[in-house]
Amino acid sequence: MTKLNVVPMDKGGCGYYRLIYPAQAMYNLTKVNIAPPMLFAGNSGEWVWTARVCNAEVFKTLIDFKKKNNVKIAIDYDDCLWEEPPSYNRCKIRWKENNADMKEYLSQLADVVTVSTEELAESIHRLGYQNTVVLKNCLEYNRWRFDYYEPSVNLNFFYAGSSTHWSPDCYGDFTPEMVKYLRNKEVNVLGTNPTFLPSSRNVCKWVDINAYPTVFAKHALKSKFILAPLQDNLFNRCKSDLKYLESAAVGRVCLCSDVGEYKKIAHPMQIIPNDADFNKIEYIINRADKHYKEIIQHQYKVLNERWLDPNKYIELFSK
Numbered sequence: 001m002t003k004l005n006v007v008p009m010d011k012g013g014c015g016y017y018r019l020i021y022p023a024q025a026m027y028n029l030t031k032v033n034i035a036p037p038m039l040f041a042g043n044s045g046e047w048v049w050t051a052r053v054c055n056a057e058v059f060k061t062l063i064d065f066k067k068k069n070n071v072k073i074a075i076d077y078d079d080c081l082w083e084e085p086p087s088y089n090r091c092k093i094r095w096k097e098n099n100a101d102m103k104e105y106l107s108q109l110a111d112v113v114t115v116s117t118e119e120l121a122e123s124i125h126r127l128g129y130q131n132t133v134v135l136k137n138c139l140e141y142n143r144w145r146f147d148y149y150e151p152s153v154n155l156n157f158f159y160a161g162s163s164t165h166w167s168p169d170c171y172g173d174f175t176p177e178m179v180k181y182l183r184n185k186e187v188n189v190l191g192t193n194p195t196f197l198p199s200s201r202n203v204c205k206w207v208d209i210n211a212y213p214t215v216f217a218k219h220a221l222k223s224k225f226i227l228a229p230l231q232d233n234l235f236n237r238c239k240s241d242l243k244y245l246e247s248a249a250v251g252r253v254c255l256c257s258d259v260g261e262y263k264k265i266a267h268p269m270q271i272i273p274n275d276a277d278f279n280k281i282e283y284i285i286n287r288a289d290k291h292y293k294e295i296i297q298h299q300y301k302v303l304n305e306r307w308l309d310p311n312k313y314i315e316l317f318s319k
Helices: 013-026 056-069 095-109 118-126 176-182 212-220 242-250 260-265 278-290 292-304 310-316
Strands: 004-006 032-034 047-051 072-077 112-115 132-134 157-161 187-191 200-204 225-228 253-256
Touching: 004 013, 013 032, 013 047, 013 310, 056 095, 072 095, 112 118, 118 132, 157 212, 176 278, 187 212, 200 212, 212 242, 225 242, 242 253, 242 260, 242 292, 253 278, 253 292, 278 292
Parallel strands: 004 032, 004 047, 047 072, 072 112, 112 132, 157 187, 157 225, 187 200, 225 253
Antiparallel strands: none
16 A cells, blocks of 8 residues: 555544544554644645635645646535534534535546445435545444443433534434423433433543543443434434444443434334324333343444444555
């Protein structure tokens, strides 16, 4: 493989999971350089792998960089940033501008586009770009391998999420019936408390991504179920199943919606459909409680196919 220069756009969770951790896994096996965010460099024939290039200004800068240095460019996308997001997502996404800019410039810049889901690949194809490779989100074994401990608590819940999944004036990814069910339940939250759950309590603020696995496990293990609700919309159908993998790694059952990647991999007894009423939600959760170990075993089977394998990336960038 020719040298790979990995250039994240930031050092948030997306930058690490999608670029930095795979690059670190490849480090002892091949020629790879991990640059600070947005510090582009490269020589003729080398690969540059970056992420989330969406607007015209960045496209033009990188097209010029590509021509001057005769490099090959790979761009990773892990969220749909070019089609309308749900109204409750408070991230400011210039989706209309991104859509137009990507239609005009993506084919000029990218030699390959990597994405986290098949649905994201389809969305890229609708922009007129076809050379996509699906690299599903994975967990690093040495960061996410935890011993299994049986829950010592009854029906309480853990939620790790931000206000991109809800807003103060609406429930977002939580259905009204789910909110009704959770109102008098213990809900431990890592991140931002949903304002509509009066019984929720913040157990930890957001932490550095490298500390996240240990912190997530520490607090998740004190609960029995991990909540991962998603409304059925394009943005969510494009999202990865990372929360499911994290739940599997710490040995707690993930209660997820029948949306996107979750619908493909989850055990039928851990899925809460978005049209479920209070009684059905209660029935599903009680049933999941009774079949807890069966669901845990299913989650581990899924996870064992999703440990980070550096050879998948080496093969891609050897072409």
